[in-house]
Amino acid sequence: MSFSQLLRREVTDLYRDPWLLSLASWVPPLLFTVMYWLFSQGIATDLPIGIVDLDKSGMSRSLARHYNAAPSLTVSNDYISIERGTRALRAGEIYALVVLPEGLEEETVRRWAPQATVFVNSQFLLIEKIVSSALRQAHGTFVTRAEVVNNLATKIPVIDVALSSALPIGSQITPLFNMNKNYAQFLVSAILPAIWQILIIASTTLSMALAQRRYGIGLWLGHSPWSSLAVKMGVLTLIFLLHGVFFLTLMYVWLGWPMRGSWPLLFAAQALTAGVSVGVGCLFFLLTRDAARCLSLAAAYVAPAFAFMGVTFPVSDMTLPARIWRSFIPVCHYIEIQFPQVNYGVAASSALPQLGHLSLFVLPLLFAFILADRQSLRRGGQMPGERTHELF
Amino acid sequence: MSFFELLRCELRAIFTNPAILLTVFGGVVFYSFLYPLPYANQIPREQRIVVANLDENQLSRRLERMVDATPQVHIAARTYSLEEAQRIFFEQRMAGLLVIPEHFYRDLLLGRQPTLSYGGDASYFLIYGTVLQGLAAAGETLAAQVKIKKMIGSGQALALAKQQYTAMHLNLRSVFNPTGGYVNYVIPAVFILILHQTLIIAAGILGGGQNEKNAEGAPGYWRDAAPLQLLVARSSIFVLVYWLLCMYYFGFSFSFYNIARHAGFAELNLVILPFLLGAAFLGICLGLILPRRELATLLVLLSSMPLVFTSGFIWPPEAIPALLRDLAQFIPVVPATKMFLGLNQMGGEFSSLQTHWYQMWLCVLLYGLLAWLLLHVQRRRCAVKPPEGKESGQKEVVERAR
Numbered sequence: 001m002s003f004s005q006l007l008r009r010e011v012t013d014l015y016r017d018p019w020l021l022s023l024a025s026w027v028p029p030l031l032f033t034v035m036y037w038l039f040s041q042g043i044a045t046d047l048p049i050g051i052v053d054l055d056k057s058g059m060s061r062s063l064a065r066h067y068n069a070a071p072s073l074t075v076s077n078d079y080i081s082i083e084r085g086t087r088a089l090r091a092g093e094i095y096a097l098v099v100l101p102e103g104l105e106e107e108t109v110r111r112w113a114p115q116a117t118v119f120v121n122s123q124f125l126l127i128e129k130i131v132s133s134a135l136r137q138a139h140g141t142f143v144t145r146a147e148v149v150n151n152l153a154t155k156i157p158v159i160d161v162a163l164s165s166a167l168p169i170g171s172q173i174t175p176l177f178n179m180n181k182n183y184a185q186f187l188v189s190a191i192l193p194a195i196w197q198i199l200i201i202a203s204t205t206l207s208m209a210l211a212q213r214r215y216g217i218g219l220w221l222g223h224s225p226w227s228s229l230a231v232k233m234g235v236l237t238l239i240f241l242l243h244g245v246f247f248l249t250l251m252y253v254w255l256g257w258p259m260r261g262s263w264p265l266l267f268a269a270q271a272l273t274a275g276v277s278v279g280v281g282c283l284f285f286l287l288t289r290d291a292a293r294c295l296s297l298a299a300a301y302v303a304p305a306f307a308f309m310g311v312t313f314p315v316s317d318m319t320l321p322a323r324i325w326r327s328f329i330p331v332c333h334y335i336e337i338q339f340p341q342v343n344y345g346v347a348a349s350s351a352l353p354q355l356g357h358l359s360l361f362v363l364p365l366l367f368a369f370i371l372a373d374r375q376s377l378r379r380g381g382q383m384p385g386e387r388t389h390e391l392f
Numbered sequence: 393m394s395f396f397e398l399l400r401c402e403l404r405a406i407f408t409n410p411a412i413l414l415t416v417f418g419g420v421v422f423y424s425f426l427y428p429l430p431y432a433n434q435i436p437r438e439q440r441i442v443v444a445n446l447d448e449n450q451l452s453r454r455l456e457r458m459v460d461a462t463p464q465v466h467i468a469a470r471t472y473s474l475e476e477a478q479r480i481f482f483e484q485r486m487a488g489l490l491v492i493p494e495h496f497y498r499d500l501l502l503g504r505q506p507t508l509s510y511g512g513d514a515s516y517f518l519i520y521g522t523v524l525q526g527l528a529a530a531g532e533t534l535a536a537q538v539k540i541k542k543m544i545g546s547g548q549a550l551a552l553a554k555q556q557y558t559a560m561h562l563n564l565r566s567v568f569n570p571t572g573g574y575v576n577y578v579i580p581a582v583f584i585l586i587l588h589q590t591l592i593i594a595a596g597i598l599g600g601g602q603n604e605k606n607a608e609g610a611p612g613y614w615r616d617a618a619p620l621q622l623l624v625a626r627s628s629i630f631v632l633v634y635w636l637l638c639m640y641y642f643g644f645s646f647s648f649y650n651i652a653r654h655a656g657f658a659e660l661n662l663v664i665l666p667f668l669l670g671a672a673f674l675g676i677c678l679g680l681i682l683p684r685r686e687l688a689t690l691l692v693l694l695s696s697m698p699l700v701f702t703s704g705f706i707w708p709p710e711a712i713p714a715l716l717r718d719l720a721q722f723i724p725v726v727p728a729t730k731m732f733l734g735l736n737q738m739g740g741e742f743s744s745l746q747t748h749w750y751q752m753w754l755c756v757l758l759y760g761l762l763a764w765l766l767l768h769v770q771r772r773r774c775a776v777k778p779p780e781g782k783e784s785g786q787k788e789v790v791e792r793a794r
Contacts, residue, residue, distance in 0.1 A: 019687060031694065034716070038701055041711045048710070089567070090740035092730060095708075108559055115561040122566035123737050125577040127708050129521040132564055139562040146559045164505035165542070169535040172507050173524060175514030176489070183707070186517040195697050202690055209686060291686035292411035292597050299415075299593075299693045300422055306697065307430050313574055314487075314519050317436045322429040343515040344482060 001224060006231040014235075017210045023203040024236075028196065028243040032250060035191050039184035044130050048076035050094040052085045057105035059146075063116070066142045067098060072134035089121060095131045096120045108146065126183075177258075177343040185257050189342065190311035190335060192247040197277050197305060197331040200240045201298045204281025207236060209291035217289065218377050225376035226369055229282060233365075237275045244270035252342065261341025265348045269355065273334040276361035280330070283368040286375065302329070309335045333357045393617055399625045401613040405598060406629060411685065412594045419590045420637050424645045427582055434573035439523050440468035441488035444477035447496040455492060455508075455534050464526030481511075488512045488523035500538060568652070568738045575649050580737050581705040581729050583641045584667075588725040589692045589699075591634050591668065592675035595626070596688020599679015606774060607683065615774040619767035623676065623760070630672040631665075638664050642736070654739035655732075662742070663731050666752035670724030673759035680766040703729040722758070727751040 001009070015021055051064050068075040076094060079085035085097045099117045107114035118135055122128040147166035148159070156162045175181045211220040211232070221228050248266060252259035281298065288294040307313070308326035315323065326332040337351045393401075406412055443459070445452050460467045465488060471477045474491065481489050489511040493499075499506035510527045512520040536557050543553035569576045605612050614622060642660060646653050655663075678688050701707055702720040709717055720726045731748040734740035742749075 019690070023690075027694070031698070034698060035701070037713055038698070038716055039707060039711075040713065044708050044711045046710060047708055087741060087744055090734065090738045091744035092734050092738065092740065093744075104560070111556050111559070113556045113558060113561055115563050117563040117565065119565050119567045121568055121738070122570065122572055123568040123577065123733060124705050124708075125569070125572060125574070126518065126706055128566065128569075128572070129518070132566075133521075133524075135564065136562065139560075143559050143562075150559065160505075161503050164503040165539075167535070168500060168503075168505065168538045168542070169531060170505050170507035171528065171531055172509045173528075174509065174511040175520060176511050178514035178517075181514055181517075183517065186515060187701075187707075191697060191701070195694075198693060198697070202693060205686070206690070290411065291684070292601075292689060293414055295686045295689035295693065296411055296415045296419065296593070299689060300419055300426075303693060303696055304423070304427055307427065307578070310430075311516060312518055313430055314436050314439070314516065317433045318430050319432045322432065325426070325429060339515060340485070343513075344485075346482070 001222065001228075003227065003231070006224070006228055007235070010231050010235045013207070013210055013214065016214070017206065020203065020206045020210060023199060023206060024239050028199050028240075029246055031195055031199070032192050032243075032247045035195065036184065036188050036250065036255070039188050042182040042184040043072075043180070044127070044183065045071050046074040047072055047127065047131055047134075048094045049073050049096040049098060049131065049135075050077045050079055050085050050088055051075050051098045051100065052079045052082050053100050054102045055100050055104040059105035059108060060100040063100060063104075063139075063142055064098070067135065067138050070134045070138040072130050073138070086119070089119060092121070094121075095124070095127055096135065098135075111150075182257075185251075186311075189251055189257070189338070190309055191306065192251070193244075193273075193331050193335055193338065194302075194306040194309065196240070196244060196247060197273070197329075198302045199243070200236070200274055200277040201281040201284070201302050202295065203240070204236055204278050205285055205291055205294045205298055207232060208282060208285035209294070212285075212289070212291075217286075217375055221372055221376035223377055225372040228376075229369060229372045233275065233278045233282060236278045237271065240274040240278070241267070241271050244274060257342075259342050260345030262348050265351060266338060266341055269334055269337040269351065269358070272355065272358045273330045276330045276358060276365065279361065279365035279368055283364050283371070286368055286371040289375075302331075305329045305331050308332055311335065311339075327357065330358060330361060393613065395621050395625065398613065398617050398621055399629070402622075402625045402629055406594075406633075409598065409601070411597050415590050415597065415689070416594045416633065416637070419593075420586065420640070423586045424583070424641065427586070428575050428579050428649055431574035431578060434575055435571065436519055436522050437463055438466035439464060439487035439519060439526075440484070441465050441490060441523060441527070442469040442471065442477050442480045442484075442486045443467050443490045443492065444471050444474050445492045446472065446474070446494040447492050448472060449497045451497045451500065451534075452492045455530065458530040458533060459490060459527060462526040462530055464522045464529075486513070487516070487519050488527065490527055576651055576737070577705075579649060580646070580651055580733055581703060582700070583645065584729050584732050585696065585699060585703070585725055587634060587638060587641060588667070588671045588728070589696055591630060591671045592678060593689050593692050595630055595672055595675025596678040596682060596692070597685045598626070599676060600682045600685035600688055603680070603683050604685060606770070615771065619764055619771060622767055623673075623764055626676060627669060627672040627760075627763075630675070631668045634668045634672075635664060638668070646736075652737050652739075654737065655735035659735055659742050663728070663735065663749065663752070666749065666756050667724060667728040667732075670728075670752055670755040670759060673756060673763050674724060676763040677759055677766060680763065680770055699723060699725060702726065705729060705733065721751065722755065724752060724755040724759075727755070 014024060053060050053064060064075055067073055082099060088094050089097045097119045101114060104114050120128050120132050144167045148162045151162035151165055156165060178185050245267060251257050284297050285294045288297060308329060309332050333354045336354045340346045443456055445456060456467060459465060469480045471480060477489060491509040493506055496506045508531050510524060512523040514520045539557040540553045544550055566572060602612055602614050682688055702712060702716060703726050727748040731745050734745045
């Protein structure tokens with residue numbers, strides 16, 4: 001078949017399977033939007049904490065109000081005993097339990113330095129980090145204020161000196177590249193590429209499965225296996241490149257998140273990633289020759305990709321087996337181009353090693369072509385209509 | 393067909409289906425080693441930072457040493473100008489930046505409150521938190537030391553000064569995962585999701601495959617089985633197989649990775665039952681609706697990421713849009729994650745987690761009824777249509793041959 005015939009066959013086939021058509025058209029934008037929507041609040045606010053106030057003094061109440069005033073926290077409940085409070089903490093109703101001991105006010109006034117104890121639920125690590133830093137900050141300002149008042153009242157009448165004596169070293173904390181500590185910007189920009197890769201491999205499988213169902217792989221590959229496969233890969237790559245461009249546009253144009261790097265480089269990286277992912281998907285299918293088994297294999301391969309991308313847990317701290325596994329996943333290399341480009345705006349040349357790694361995926365691609373060649377009619381592959389798998 | 397014959401047919405259908413076996417046994421065992429792999433080191437340590445020391449005296453150098461001594465950060469470069477520090481930060485992809493201002497020591501002595509500037513790469517959030525924790529801890533310790541020295545200088549006894557350098561101490565205690573390990577954080581919840589998702593895939597592949605046969609008009613034992621019997625047989629096989637896999641995850645895997653196991657044996661099993669039943673019924677429903685086997689895998693695969701992030705262990709449920717949060721409540725894994733984590737990781741009492749348990753049973757009821765209805769529909773359709781189905785099957789063969 002000629003190139004234009006192959007192309008026409010590929011495009012018309014796309015319309016034959018409503019599932020494939022959805023995957024290639026509206027499903028990716030919908031999933032991307034839903035994932036963004038999930039994190040659209042960006043900053044976690046009003047996380048519930050509980051207080052056990054055993055002092056019931058003016059100071060303990062004002063401290064509780066101070067915690068409540070922190071934007072990330074809200075005091076959702078006062079518990080009459082530590083037992084009640086711990087039960088709520090264990091049930092996950094509150095993320096932290098503040099225990100203000102008896103005699104808090106009296107000891108503070110007498111400068112005996114009492115201690116407020118906070119139990120923070122660290123099972124949810126990200127939430128714990130938000131809650132503890134908010135508590136630490138709220139406590140710090142409260143104590144400094146109390147000390148300044150004390151200093152002014154007793155020995156130091158000058159407010160600047162009273163302040164520096166309470167807080168000798170000031171601190172200025174700057175979250176670089178993500179100024180307002182927006183979680184959406186941090187997580188979504190990694191989640192979308194991960195989902196994108198899942199979509200690419202799933203669609204490739206469905207598209208190959210359609211070819212098998214409709215023609216039988218041997219007949220579909222026919223006498224021109226290389227061009228048949230190449231056209232399919234080309235069409236799918238182009239479609240998913242468009243989806244890639246869509247999610248980048250969604251994040252860095254519509255949502256206006258800062259983008260400091262080079263657009264053409266990102267698009268090129270996406271084209272390469274999409275291409276090799278499609279190739280890996282084809283390889284899986286040609287190896288299993290069965291849609292269900294192929295998707296199970298693909299699930300094992302791409303579903304955990306997010307964990308290996310090194311966004312939540314640094315790559316430098318991963319063990320060697322983990323680093324080996326991640327080097328087999330295209331999107332892990334892609335994200336190492338996207339993040340530095342977007343966040344630091346580094347020179348395009350620094351993306352060369354990652355682009356090189358991605359190009360190495362040519363090998364599985366080649367393997368897919370060789371398999372296709374062997375399964376095609378040219379090599380006496382299966383006959384038309386022949387069932388390639390048994391259902392039971 | 394008697395119930396036991398049906399059971400035997402179902403068992404044969406499941407255990408001779410390579411796609412199901414690959415997903416159930418291959419997938420579950422493979423994931424149990426693959427997923428914890430990136431987090432094997434538990435905590436990010438010794439993140440590289442650059443220090444710009446504009447003061448250059450013994451106190452600022454001591455601060456440098458204190459920062460370097462924290463487990464969280466490692467000073468990979470020292471510079472004496474801000475521009476140099478910025479350049480190194482960008483070029484070597486440092487995780488953080490500490491600026492010790494000019495006249496730091498003098499201002500401290502004069503009581504002018506010098507300001508330390510910490511910067512962290514917030515595009516990697518948990519790394520940012522780690523770096524900041526290390527830098528702030530060192531800074532706070534130095535501040536406390538300075539305060540104590542001043543108090544001693546003004547005639548306070550050392551013992552008292554050590555106690556009274558602040559008006560009120562804050563004793564922040566991490567509970568349930570005191571070391572802040574990533575394996576303990578991610579794995580318990582993800583394992584529950586893996587069990588849920590692979591169970592749904594397996595049931596979906598079985599049902600979808602039978603739908604393919606129905607469409608071809610091929611005979612099958614499921615077509616003349618009583619719906620209730622088929623539902624009971626199928627769900628009990630899947631539940632039993634997955635009960636064993638649950639034992640493998642909650643027993644072997646958790647102890648292998650040193651993950652907390654606070655739940656009592658009876659309580660744990662009491663939760664496993666509605667969890668597996670709910671997931672099995674949901675899978676059976678999908679299997680009855682979806683025309684082809686691979687579509688169940690597809691739906692589950694696509695839903696995994698949204699489910700991970702709506703189940704509330706990463707992003708707080710309070711911050712999730714209400715509509716998404718409410719929709720997620722219909723998926724058995726969402727209440728199950730809360731329940732399992734509460735019981736097993738946080739040592740919660742069954743009674744205080746009961747609402748999640750009832751919610752799981754509601755899911756069981758919902759999907760159980762739906763599956764039963766769908767089985768009735770399938771039986772009726774199969775009873776009406778066999779000849780027509782055969783015809784279309786032939787047509788497809790002809791078309792394929794063309």
